[in-house]
Amino acid sequence: MFQTRLTDAFDLDHPIVSAPMAFAAGGKLASAVTQAGGLGLIGGGYGDTEWIEEQFRQAGNAKVGAGLITWKLAEQPQVLDKVLACNPAAMFLSFGDPSPFVDAIAEAGVPLICQVQTLRDAQHAARAGAKVIVAQGAEAGGHGERRATFTLVPEVADWLRAHAPDTLLLAAGGVADGRGLAAALMLGADGVLVGSRFWATEEAHVSDAMSDAAIAATGDQTIRSSVMDKARFLNWPTRYTARVLRNAFTERWHNDLDGLMAQAEAQSAQWIDGWNAGDPERANTFVGEAAGLIHDRPTAHEIIKNMVADAETLAGSAASWIKSPRD
Ligand SMILES: Cc1cc2nc3c(=O)[nH]c(=O)nc-3n(C[C@H](O)[C@H](O)[C@H](O)COP(=O)(O)O)c2cc1C
Numbered sequence: 001m002f003q004t005r006l007t008d009a010f011d012l013d014h015p016i017v018s019a020p021m022a023f024a025a026g027g028k029l030a031s032a033v034t035q036a037g038g039l040g041l042i043g044g045g046y047g048d049t050e051w052i053e054e055q056f057r058q059a060g061n062a063k064v065g066a067g068l069i070t071w072k073l074a075e076q077p078q079v080l081d082k083v084l085a086c087n088p089a090a091m092f093l094s095f096g097d098p099s100p101f102v103d104a105i106a107e108a109g110v111p112l113i114c115q116v117q118t119l120r121d122a123q124h125a126a127r128a129g130a131k132v133i134v135a136q137g138a139e140a141g142g143h144g145e146r147r148a149t150f151t152l153v154p155e156v157a158d159w160l161r162a163h164a165p166d167t168l169l170l171a172a173g174g175v176a177d178g179r180g181l182a183a184a185l186m187l188g189a190d191g192v193l194v195g196s197r198f199w200a201t202e203e204a205h206v207s208d209a210m211s212d213a214a215i216a217a218t219g220d221q222t223i224r225s226s227v228m229d230k231a232r233f234l235n236w237p238t239r240y241t242a243r244v245l246r247n248a249f250t251e252r253w254h255n256d257l258d259g260l261m262a263q264a265e266a267q268s269a270q271w272i273d274g275w276n277a278g279d280p281e282r283a284n285t286f287v288g289e290a291a292g293l294i295h296d297r298p299t300a301h302e303i304i305k306n307m308v309a310d311a312e313t314l315a316g317s318a319a320s321w322i323k324s325p326r327d
Contacts, residue, residue, distance in 0.1 A: 002181075002308065002315075005168050006132070006191035009111070010089070013037030014308050015191030016181070017113075017170060018198045018300070020044060020067020020092050021142060024286070027058030029203040032300040034062040034089075040300075041092055042066040046234075047079040056086040063089040065113070069143075070096025071237055077101070084108040094136070095143060095240055099128045115172065115193070117145035117240075122156045126164040133160065134193045137173030138224065141196040141288030143242045149173040150187070157188025176290035178310020185315070196290040197307075201300045207278020210285040211297050213245055219292030221246050227253040228284045230260055231271035244284035245291065 004015045016038035018025060022045025030040030042055045044066045052066060065088045073079055073093070080101055084091070091105045094115035105112045106129065114125035115134035122133050135156040137149025153171040160167050171184035172193035184192045198204060200211045224241040227250055236242075244250065249271060253260040260267055274282020287294075 002185065002311070004185070004190045006170070009131070009168060010039050012039055014304055015185070016304055016307065017041060017191060017193045019142075019172065019193050019195030020065070021195050021199055021204075021286075022046065022069070024199050024204045024206050026205050027055035027060075027064070029198060029201060029205075029300060030055070030064035031059040031062035032201075032203045033198065033304070034059075034064050036301040036304040038304055039089065040064045041090065042088075044068045044079075044083060046072045047076055049079055049082040052083055053086060056088075065090030065092060065110075067092035067094065067113075070094060070098055070101075071235075072096075073101065080104055084110060090132075092134075094134070096237070098125055098130065102129045113170075116156075117147060117152075119152070119155055119159060123159060123163070126160060126167045130167060132168040132170060132190075134170040134172050135189075136193070137171075138243070139174035139219075139289040140172055141199065141222075141243050141290065142286045143236070143240045144173065144224070145239060145241075149175075153184065153187040153189055161188075174288060174290050176293040178307050178312075178314060180290075180293075181307050181311040182314040185311075194303075194307075196288040197294060197303055198300055199287060200294045200297050201303065202297060203300050209278050210280045213280035213285050214287040214291045215294055215296065217245055217287075217291040219289035222287065222289055222291060223250050223254065225250050225254045227257065227260055228271070228286075230257065230264070231268045232275075233264075233268065242286060243288050244286050245280060247281055247284060249282070249284060 006015045014037045018033040020041040020043040022043045025043035030042045033040030044052045070093045090111045092113040111131040113132040114130035116122045135152045168190045170193045171189040175192040176197040229236045
C-alpha cells in the first residue's frame with residue numbers, strides 16, 4: 001500500500017482523489033471513491049446549492065469533499081457558506097483566484113485544495129494558504145490550460161519543496177491507471193487527482209451514449225476548445241479551454257467563433273438539447289486524453305483496486321525492469 005503525506009493527512013488507504021467533475025461527480029461517485037479508500041469529491045461546478053446539498057445527502061456518512069469553479073463562486077460568494085454547511089472533508093477550488101475564500105474555509109476547519117495550471121498560480125495558491133495543490137496538465141478532461149502534466153508536476157514539486165514544504169501536491173491530467181499513479185509519485189506528487197477514469201464508472205452521472213463514445217475514442221480524438229462554453233453562454237475567462245471529444249460541433253465552430261456567435265441562439269439550443277439528452281453527436285463529451293486508456297465502465301472500487309495493485313507491482317519491480325541497454 002502506498003502511504004504518502006496525502007494518505008496520512010486525510011486518513012486514506014490510497015493516495016487517490018476523485019475530481020469534482022461538474023454534473024458527473026455526485027454523491028454516489030464521491031462516496032464510492034471514499035469507501036474504496038480514496039477521497040471522493042462532489043462536483044459542485046457552477047454552484048447549484050440545491051443539487052450540491054442533495055449530493056451530500058446521497059453520500060450519507062461517507063467523508064466526501066466538494067469542488068467549486070472559483071470565478072463563478074466570485075460572482076455568488078454566498079454559495080460557499082452553504083457548501084461549508086454540508087461539512088465537506090475538503091473544499092476544492094479551481095479556475096480563478098482562491099484568496100477571497102481562504103479565510104472562510106479555514107474558519108470552518110476545512111482543508112483547502114487548489115487546482116492550478118501554472119507554476120505561478122501554484123505559488124499564489126500555496127502562499128494564500130492551500131493545504132494541497134493540484135497541478136493540472138492539459139491532458140486533463142474538462143477545463144484547464146496549456147502546460148503538460150509531465151513537466152508541471154515536478155516543477156511545482158521542486159518549488160513547494162523549497163518554499164512551502166508543508167503543502168501537499170497532487171498530479172492531475174492523464175492519470176487513468178497504475179502506470180499514471182506510479183509515474184505521478186515518481187514525479188514528486190503525494191497522490192493523484194483522477195477525473196476522466198472515474199467519469200466512466202457505474203456511479204458517475206454520465207449518459208451511456210457519452211461513456212460509450214469515450215470508450216470507443218482514442219486520445220487523438222479530443223480537443224481543447226471554448227466553443228462548448230460559448231454554446232452555453234458561460235463566461236469562462238479566456239485562458240481556460242475545455243477538453244472534450246471532437247464531434248461535428250467542434251469541427252464546424254472551433255476555428256469560427258465569430259460565425260458561432262452570429263448564430264448563437266440556434267446553435268446553443270441544439271447543443272443544450274443534445275446535452276440534456278446525453279447525445280455525444282449534438283453536444284460534447286467532456287473527457288480527457290485518457291479516453292484512449294478507458295475501455296470499460298467498471299465501479300469506482302474496481303478502478304482504485306486495479307490502479308493501486310498495478311502501481312505497486314510497477315514500483316516494486318522497477319529496479320528489475322529498468323535496465324540499461326547494455327544489460
Ligand atoms: C467531465 C469533467 C468535468 C470536470 N469538471 C470540473 C469542475 O467542475 N471543476 C474542476 O475543478 N475541474 C473539473 N474537471 C477537471 C478535473 O478537476 C481534473 O483536473 C481532470 O479530470 C484531471 O484529468 P483527467 O480527466 O485526465 O483525469 C472536470 C473534468 C471532467 C473530465
